[in-house]
Every structure is written in structure tokens, then in C-alpha cells.
Amino acid sequence: MKTSVTELFGIKYPILNAGMGRVAFPDMVAAVSNAGGLGVLGAGSGAPEQTRKQIREIRTLTDKPFGINAPLALPNGKENAIVALEEKVPVINYSMGKGDWIIKAAHQYGGKVMASVNDVHLARRAQEHGCDAVIAAGHEGAGHVGEIGTFVLLNRLAEVLRIPIIAAGGIANGAGLVAALALGAGGISMGTRFWTTKEGPMHPNWKNKALELDVQDTIFSTRFDGIPCRQMKTVAAEQMASGRMLNLWEVFMNSFKIAKELEIPWLKLVKQTLSLGPRQIESMMRMSKMLKMHTITLTTGDLNTGMTASGQSVGLIHDLPTIAELFERILAEAKAAQQGVATAVAD
Ligand SMILES: Cc1cc2nc3c(=O)[nH]c(=O)nc-3n(C[C@H](O)[C@H](O)[C@H](O)COP(=O)(O)O)c2cc1C
Numbered sequence: 001m002k003t004s005v006t007e008l009f010g011i012k013y014p015i016l017n018a019g020m021g022r023v024a025f026p027d028m029v030a031a032v033s034n035a036g037g038l039g040v041l042g043a044g045s046g047a048p049e050q051t052r053k054q055i056r057e058i059r060t061l062t063d064k065p066f067g068i069n070a071p072l073a074l075p076n077g078k079e080n081a082i083v084a085l086e087e088k089v090p091v092i093n094y095s096m097g098k099g100d101w102i103i104k105a106a107h108q109y110g111g112k113v114m115a116s117v118n119d120v121h122l123a124r125r126a127q128e129h130g131c132d133a134v135i136a137a138g139h140e141g142a143g144h145v146g147e148i149g150t151f152v153l154l155n156r157l158a159e160v161l162r163i164p165i166i167a168a169g170g171i172a173n174g175a176g177l178v179a180a181l182a183l184g185a186g187g188i189s190m191g192t193r194f195w196t197t198k199e200g201p202m203h204p205n206w207k208n209k210a211l212e213l214d215v216q217d218t219i220f221s222t223r224f225d226g227i228p229c230r231q232m233k234t235v236a237a238e239q240m241a242s243g244r245m246l247n248l249w250e251v252f253m254n255s256f257k258i259a260k261e262l263e264i265p266w267l268k269l270v271k272q273t274l275s276l277g278p279r280q281i282e283s284m285m286r287m288s289k290m291l292k293m294h295t296i297t298l299t300t301g302d303l304n305t306g307m308t309a310s311g312q313s314v315g316l317i318h319d320l321p322t323i324a325e326l327f328e329r330i331l332a333e334a335k336a337a338q339q340g341v342a343t344a345v346a347d
Pocket residue numbers: 018019020021022023042043044069071095116137140141142143144168169170171189190191192193195308309310311312313314
């Protein structure tokens with residue numbers, strides 16, 4: 001395939017995995033890049049030296065281009081972007097913040113930068129800062145998404161941007177790929193579809209649970225971590241969205257574990273959090289709770305206490321293929337969808 005995105009990154013197919021924190025690990029990244037797409041490491045709030053190790057591990061698993069996502073508003077977000085620059089990662093994807101400094105530094109070594117955006121204002125700003133592409137994340141998607149649906153967002157961004165657009169949110173098959181290309185995207189990024197694969201690191205209970213769910217089985221709320229966020233509809237997610245889950249003592253006890261995990265001194269973490277003001281403190285407390293619940297999806301697989309981000313696209317997922325199989329199928333589906341459209345338009 002040849003699109004603005006395959007040309008920009010030097011890849012075979014315009015398909016990216018979303019840089020999902022604590023989910024898109026080196027195995028998944030290498031599998032996507034080796035299949036001809038662009039694998040993207042999810043640095044999340046992981047410790048910077050851990051991120052450096054993961055980048056180096058990816059380089060032992062593939063010689064193809066790959067990327068990294070750094071959510072700048074999270075603890076360790078900026079530090080992880082700095083590690084990515086030091087390691088000269090070919091593609092850096094920043095989200096939740098302003099990344100002009102990343103663009104400048106990455107361009108010095110020939111790296112490419114893409115910003116995740118969910119409205120026209122953010123997309124224009126990314127282009128003005130010199131971003132090479134944007135990931136346009138629509139309302140249907142998993143995690144921190146905005147109010148605008150993928151269809152409208154893409155169509156509008158194609159009117160106002162000169163740089164390539166990668167569509168995200170609600171895409172899980174070849175028909176979605178063709179629709180995104182028709183609306184002006186140069187490629188797609190998928191989150192939920194990629195964690196429901198053999199390479200996805202979630203416990204089998206969670207992957208099997210995803211197969212049971214339909215498009216209405218997610219919850220979009222600000223109560224998860226203070227920022228509008230879409231999570232899979234489970235017992236714990238429903239409790240958290242109803243506001244009943246914030247136990248101060250539990251959060252306090254959990255903060256020690258988090259400081260250790262993020263390799264940040266506990267006092268520094270508390271000081272940083274307190275300096276953010278009351279609303280941000282509540283948001284950070286919720287995030288720490290989410291982090292704990294996400295760990296359950298990777299370890300014990302307990303469906304009653306764990307929680308994970310999931311897009312509405314969960315209802316389009318009916319099996320757990322390998323990433324290589326998924327690529328083959330999406331490309332076949334895309335051809336069929338394209339022929340279907342060609343026939344309909346010709347008629
Ligand atoms: C488990 C999970 C974790 C995610 N973590 C991140 C993250 O760390 N940074 C980020 O920018 N987006 C993250 N996202 C959102 C994705 O980047 C993307 O916008 C979304 O998955 C697209 O919707 P889809 O799941 O329908 O494909 C995450 C998504 C999932 C499913």
C-alpha cells in the first residue's frame with residue numbers, strides 16, 4: 001500500500017498499534033513492525049530507565065521502523081520523551097501536552113513526530129509546531145478521548161491540515177481502514193484490536209471477556225481519573241464511575257508502591273502531586289487507583305477488581321489472532337471493502 005503515512009515512516013502498510021501504556025510492550029511493537037506496520041511502544045508512566053531497556057529490546061527484535069508514545073501529563077511522561085530522544089527512536093508520539101521541544105530535538109537526528117489530538121485546535125497547533133503527522137483520536141476510542149466522533153473529526157482535519165492524519169478510535173478491521181482512507185486519513189492506529197491478540201499481554205480472562213462484549217459495553221466518564229476517559233464496562237469500572245471507589249487510606253497506602261514502581265522518591269511524588277492543586281490531586285489519586293486496577297488485568301485476571309481502557313470497537317472483535325494473522329485479514333477485508341465501494345459508486 002502507498003499512502004502519506006507509509007511514505008512518511010517508510011513502512012509497508014499504514015497500520016499502527018496505539019502506544020498503550022503498560023500494554024504495548026516490546027513483543028507487540030516488534031510484531032506490528034515485522035508485519036509491515038509501525039509498532040509503537042507505550043511508555044505510559046513507566047520508569048525512564050525501564051523505557052530505555054524496552055527501546056533497546058525492540059531493537060533486538062526488529063530492524064524495522066518503530067515508535068514510542070509518551071503521555072506528557074503523566075508522571076515520568078516528559079522524562080520518557082527525553083529517553084526516546086536520547087535513544088533516537090525513529091518516531092515519537094506525544095499525547096496530553098505540548099511537544100514543540102520534542103519536534104525540534106527529534107528533527108535534529110531525522111526522527112519523526114506525531115501528536116495525538118482530539119480537536120481542530122490541537123491539530124492546528126501540532127502542525128504549526130512542525131509535527132510530521134497527527135493521530136486523530138475520536139470519541140469512540142479507548143482511554144482519554146474527546147467529544148468528537150472519528151468520522152467528523154477526520155473529515156474536518158482533512159480540510160484544515162497539510163500533514164498526514166492517522167485515524168484512531170472505533171477501527172478494528174479492513175472496512176474501518178478503507179473508511180478512514182476515504183475520509184482523508186493516511187493510515188490507522190488501533191488500540192483495543194491490538195490488545196485482543198495472542199501477543200496482547202492481558203490475562204486470558206480479560207481477552208475472553210472482550211470477546212463477549214458489544215459496542216455499547218464501555219463507560220465514558222471523568223470519574224476514572226478526572227479527565228474524560230473510556231473504559232471497558234466491568235464491575236469495578238461501574239463502581240468507579242459511580243464515584244464510590246475513592247478510599248483515601250487505600251490511596252495513601254498505594255502511593256508507596258507507585259513511587260517505587262515509577263522510581264520516584266515517595267516524598268517527591270507527594271510534593272509534585274500536592275503542588276498541582278486540589279483538582280489535580282483528586283485526579284492523581286484516581287489515576288493511582290486505575291494503575292492498580294490495570295495491573296490486575298495483566299496478573300491475576302480477576303474480572304471483578306480489574307479495569308482496562310477499551311474502545312467501542314470491542315464489539316467488533318470476535319477472536320484472538322496473532323498480529324501477523326490480523327494484518328493478513330485486515331488487508332483482505334480492505335480489498336473487499338474497497339471493491340464493494342467501487343461497485344456501489346460505479347452503479
Ligand atoms: C489499554 C489501553 C491503553 C492506552 N494507553 C494509552 C497511552 O498510554 N497513551 C495514549 O496516548 N493513548 C493510550 N490509549 C488510547 C489509544 O492511543 C487510542 O487512542 C485508542 O485505543 C483508539 O481507540 P480503539 O481502542 O477503538 O482503537 C490506550 C488505549 C488502550 C485500549
